[in-house]
Amino acid sequence: MTVSNERKSLPLPGGHQKVLLHSCCAPCSGEVMEAMVASGIDFTIFFYNPNIHPRKEYDLRKDENIRFAEKFGIPFVDADYDRDNWFARARGMENEPERGIRCTMCFDMRFERTALYAHEHGFPVITSSLGISRWKNMQQINDCGIRAASHYPDLMYWDYNWRKGGGSARMIEISKRENFYQQEYCGCVYSLRDTNEHRIAMGRERIRLGELYYGQTPAGNEDTPAGPSTDTTS
Numbered sequence: 414m415t416v417s418n419e420r421k422s423l424p425l426p427g428g429h430q431k432v433l434l435h436s437c438c439a440p441c442s443g444e445v446m447e448a449m450v451a452s453g454i455d456f457t458i459f460f461y462n463p464n465i466h467p468r469k470e471y472d473l474r475k476d477e478n479i480r481f482a483e484k485f486g487i488p489f490v491d492a493d494y495d496r497d498n499w500f501a502r503a504r505g506m507e508n509e510p511e512r513g514i515r516c517t518m519c520f521d522m523r524f525e526r527t528a529l530y531a532h533e534h535g536f537p538v539i540t541s542s543l544g545i546s547r548w549k550n551m552q553q554i555n556d557c558g559i560r561a562a563s564h565y566p567d568l569m570y571w572d573y574n575w576r577k578g579g580g581s582a583r584m585i586e587i588s589k590r591e592n593f594y595q596q597e598y599c600g601c602v603y604s605l606r607d608t609n610e611h612r613i614a615m616g617r618e619r620i621r622l623g624e625l626y627y628g629q630t631p632a633g634n635e636d637t638p639a640g641p642s643t644d645t646t647s
């Protein structure tokens with residue numbers, strides 16, 4: 414598969430040309446992947462998201478990401494679903510709001526594993542699709558990425574803003590074009606709980622896993638994935 418070469422070439426930090434891309438899901442990483450392909454960047458996808466619950470949702474998100482990576486022939490590392498460790502680290506933070514300390518832990522955990530893999534496999538740069546969603550706090554994500562990379566002298570975190578230059582709009586376009594699975598909550602069991610509570614309070618139905626796909630959703634409901642449970646626009 415090829416992509417438009419009308420995009421601006423992306424400058425990698427340190428003059429490097431090889432990146433380990435932590436991917437959270439296909440809708441968020443679609444634009445990031447196409448931007449890197451258009452720039453001729455040598456990258457590998459690293460899927461490590463033990464936060465996603467339940468297993469059915471995890472498999473849906475991962476399989477969608479694998480399907481898209483295969484279209485481009487991009488290497489895909491399917492890392493461990495060690496959700497027991499995720500729950501152990503989340504203990505005591507069950508009722509924290511999105512964008513709070515539980516999310517910092519969640520980003521830290523995913524970046525720590527990404528940085529370790531990068532260090533052990535000769536990747537000089539890591540980055541992530543996590544920050545492309547407008548629902549996320551980009552500074553919070555970048556702080557976690559920088560912190561994880563700082564443990565290795567040979568590793569840099571690339572804090573590129575994937576939303577800019579039309580990135581946010583292309584993310585939705587690609588999602589519709591590819592009919593990606595459209596997740597309706599951030600990922601963990603607590604975000605599922607809080608999103609359902611919010612929807613019920615707003616007179617909406619509970620989330621039904623595996624039912625929504627971009628390009629098939631009602632007009633006005635094709636937003637970036639995983640809006641926060643407490644946002645009245647979600």
Ligand code: SF4
Pocket residue numbers: 464465511512515516517519520599600601602603604
């Ligand atoms: S709300 Fe999202 S980022 Fe925050 S802990 Fe849950 S899965 Fe992780």
